[in-house]
Amino acid sequence: MPYLFPVINDKTVTRAVEEAVVEALGEEIIERVKTSMVGEDFSAYQQVTPGTFLFIGxxxxxxxxxxxxxxxxxxxxxxxLAIGVTALVHGAWKLLHG
Structure with missing residues (x-):
């Protein structure tokens, strides 16, 4: 059984993705949520590379x-789904190209 780790969003990735989402969809789309104790396998990816976990709503x-x-x-x-795709595409573009 793999070890379980907490999901901790990388600050640099989170900032870049948030900026990209605001640029693409507007500030009103962002809702900051409090820390959650939900279990999520996404933490395994974060053991390999920095990332950020989004709730699309x-x-x-x-x-x-x-x-x-x-x-x-x-x-x-x-x-x-269009919101999620937009967030991921614009976030990836910003991380790759600034």
Missing amino acids: AGNPDKGAVYPHHHPRFTIDEDT
């Missing part, structure tokens, strides 16, 4: 997307 009561992850009725508001 794919729930939407109007579309029935109200169940937590791992629930048999879990679903997402697919309109939020």
